Each structure stands twice: as structure tokens, then as C-alpha cells.
Amino acid sequence: MLKIENVYKTFNPGTVNEKKALKGLNLELKEGDFVTVIGGNGAGKSTMLNAVAGVFGVDSGRILIGDVDVTNLPEYKRAQYIGRVFQDPMMGTAATMQIEENLALAARRGRPRTLRSGITRAERESYREQLKILDLGLEDRMTAKVGLLSGGQRQALTLLMATLQQPKLLLLDEHTAALDPKTAAKVLEATEKIVQKNHLTTMMITHNMRDAIAHGNRLIMMYDGHIAVDVSGEEKKNLTVEQLLNLFSQASGSDEVDDKLVLG
């Protein structure tokens, strides 16, 4: 479903701030894969996701979604294949627009925007049903401005928006990191529900090792711009945090373990 072939990306090349973020990244996802991605700060996790989403171009290499080479497609065109939830709850929704308007915008992802009505009565009914899945009471507040919602509610809404129009690929960039533990658990639960229900090919970055083990059928660990550990199937199911830390220090060739990686 997703193929990343030998991708390189350097930020601020030729300056003192030069940062080689991706160094020959290779990854292939099968249809229906739910991959959790971990790694220390600066390992290239977010860069990988943003490169796939088209936030910036890559220096070399290819990115394919299904059979389509999207390497040179602008972000808004790739959006027809990709659903996204960001780390920052403010980023995924339009605060000054209503809940139902946000959903209606998302429902038209990948379709031309014409002079037809921006939202129809039939849509409203279906949104009401879908909002019930989130179990946050949003179905009774459909005309409320999104800016009135809490961070957790906004993340849950963004998640629904990302999957309203079935994406070929769902990208979750630490989408629970900015939430308190209870809320984070609830959003994660909704994520699991929605991914299962729609059999979505998903990549989820997380700082929490337990979450990374508990969710998905495959786990990758990034280090220094490439994939250092890749476990799946039975091996992944039986993984412990302890083993994961060992794998990490083997891969990175040091005993130092990033605090951020363990905590979170």
C-alpha cells in the first residue's frame, strides 16, 4: 500500500543548522498493516510522515501509495489518498467553523469543490451517527464552533475527519501526546475502533512504548534517519518494554536510552 524507497531529506543544507533527517529510508507497508513507530527525538519519525504526506519534497528517492508515484505531488493532491491527525490538536480542525462544517470539508477530500451546497441534510444525519461512535456527546453540538471544544475532543473529531472519506493511508503523528493520560487513552481507543472497522492501513507515531506494543500488527523503531528495528506478527505480540529497550541499544550501538522514549 505504501512504499518508501531510499528516501533522503536534509533540512537547511549547507548551513550551521544542517540536519540530515532521513538517510536512505526504506519501508513497505502491506494493505491493512497497522504500524506503530517509535524512536528518540530527531530520529526522523515526523519527517517520514510529513514526507509521505507531502508537507515538503524529498531530496531523492521515491514514495508510492498503491501504484501511484506521489513523490512530486503537492500536499493537497496527496490528500485524496491520506487521512492525517497531527500532534497539535489545533492543527487538524478549523476553529472558527462548525463541527458539521469541518466534517463536510473532510467528506469532500479528494473531490472537486463546486458550487453545490457545502453540506446537505442527508450528510448531517450521517455525521450525527458517526459522531456517536466517538462517545463524546458531539452529536448534539454539531453547529457549535470547533474552537469551543477541548483538545481531546478536537483530536477525536480530526480522527473522524481523517477517516470519513476512506483513506488509503492513515497517518497519526503522536496524536495523543498533547493530551492528558485519561483523554489520551480515550482517543487511542477511538483510533483502534475506527482503524479496525475500516481496515485502514495506518502508521502511528508514539512516544509511549506500551502503546506501541499494545496497538497494531507491526512495530518499527527509527534511529538516525532510518529504520533500526522492525518486528511484526507473533514476535511483536510477545514483545516487552524490556526487550524493546534492548533492541534499541543494539540497533543504536549504545547503552544510552533516550528518556523521552521510556517516559511518555
Add this chain to the structure above:
Amino acid sequence: MTTFFNALPGAVSQGLVWGIMAIGLYITFRLLEVSDLTVDGSFCTGGAVCVTMMVAGFNVWVAMLAALLAGMLTGLVTGFFHTKCGIPAILAGILTQMGLWSVNLAIMSMKANIALNVNNYDLLVSLRYLQDVNKGERPFYQHPILVLVVFTAVLIAILYWFFGTEMGASIRATGANENMARAQGINTNVNKVLGLALANGLVALSGSLLCQYQSYAEINMGRGAIVIGLASIVIGESIFGRVFRNFALKLASVSLGAVIYYIVVQFVVSVLEIDSNYLKVISALIVAFFLAVPHWKSVYFHKKDKKGL
């Protein structure tokens, strides 16, 4: 005081004309969240095109349509500078505005002003019609206030419809959150250009009405338009903001803001007898004050963010 009351219908008419300009500005300032300085130029473009067309013998509606299209073109230029050349929106607007000075002069055959003799043309609105209706020489439905209220209401209805469509919603989303818009497959550059074109079309339309109302087009007629437009927006929002939540009503409050602005101006000039030369500095200070209020509120009356679900 009597001069003030006598001049009131004129002030209201003028306010309604500028109100359409302010509605255009509202689209860029509040929906797209850019300060578009093109308007100082495109307002005059509208007037220049309208007068030139009418002098050349075209019907008033054709002339106004041409003004609208010319205004949209100026927005297109600013949009091109901004999205395709990567120039910050404010600077892009200033560049277009400056260039338009020459273009507007050229449209008016290099003359600084062109008169439009009221007796020779069928106009939509005119200061003269206002006097004629009062004297009973014209039917009441040609009263500029009535004509302009209907005209504005129709415009608001069209805009209300448009911003409810898929296309209109994309423009609003682009202004509200570009990241979100792109993630939902919206081409934000195209939508910015679209919004700028639409806004400047309305601004030029307003310019075409003003030149009819005052019977001439003049190269300086748009100078300071952005400040008058912003004043109308902030006055309208601060007076009606709590009551008018609906989008159509918000646009109406902008128009009402312009009317109030011109009534206040009339009051300042004819009752307080302040030299009209000081109007610009007074307007600038009023706008600065109202724009500062939200900032002061957030600094001095800061509320803690709520957490959790």
C-alpha cells in the same frame, strides 16, 4: 445641528456605498485573514472603469459589471504576487495598489478626474436623485438609500449562498486553518486568489457606485479606503457582534458599521466643526483602538485554558 440633520440622508447613502467596499474587505480581513491593501487602488479602478464606460455610451449596469470584473482582475494580480511569487500578502497588496495608480490614470485617459453629468446619464444612485426625490421630482423608489439598501441586501444574499457552497467553504477553511485545508485536499493557493479576486471585485463595485453618487471619478478616490473599510468592520462588530451571529447578519453589520462611520464623520464635521482635514487621523486612531481591544483583553484579562475532555 440643522445642517447635521439635513446632511444625514447623504451621509447614510455614502455609508451604504462604502459599506459594500467594507464587505469586500471583510472577506479578505476576516475570512482569509489577510490585510489586503489592494483596495486603495481597486476602489478607484472600479470608479474609473465605470465612468469611462458610461462616458463611452454604455449602460450603467454594463459599466458596473465591467468595474466588478476589473476589480477581480486586480485581486488576481495581488493573489499571483502572493501565492506564485511568495511575496507576503501585505506587500503584494501594496505593489498592486501602487501599480494601479498608473493603470487607473491610463483608464481615465491620463486625466486626474472625469465628471459624469447627472443630466446626461441614467444612473443607479446619485446625490442629485436624493434632492430630486425630496422635491418630488422623482419617484420614491429612486431614493439612493432605498436603492442601496436593496442592492446591499441582494449582494449579501448572493455572498451568503456562495460561502455556503463547497467552493465558498474551501475559501473559509483556507483562512481558518491552512494546514487543515491542505490536509483535506484543498488547494489553498487557488482559494486565496479566489478570495482576493472576489473581495476586490466588490470593492471596485463600490467604487463604481461612489463615482455615480458624486458624479465624478478621481484618481485619489480610493486613498485610505482600507482604513474606512476596517473602521466599518470594527464598528459593526463591536456594536452588533454579540447579537449578529449569522454570516449574513455579520455582513449586514459591516454595512451598518460603514453607515455609522459616515454619520459620525458628518457629526464631527458639521456639529463639532472640526476641520475635515483631521478626519483621516481620527479614523486611524479609532481603527487602531478597536483593533487593540482584543489584544488588551488577552493580556490584561487572561483566562487560564481549560483542560481535558
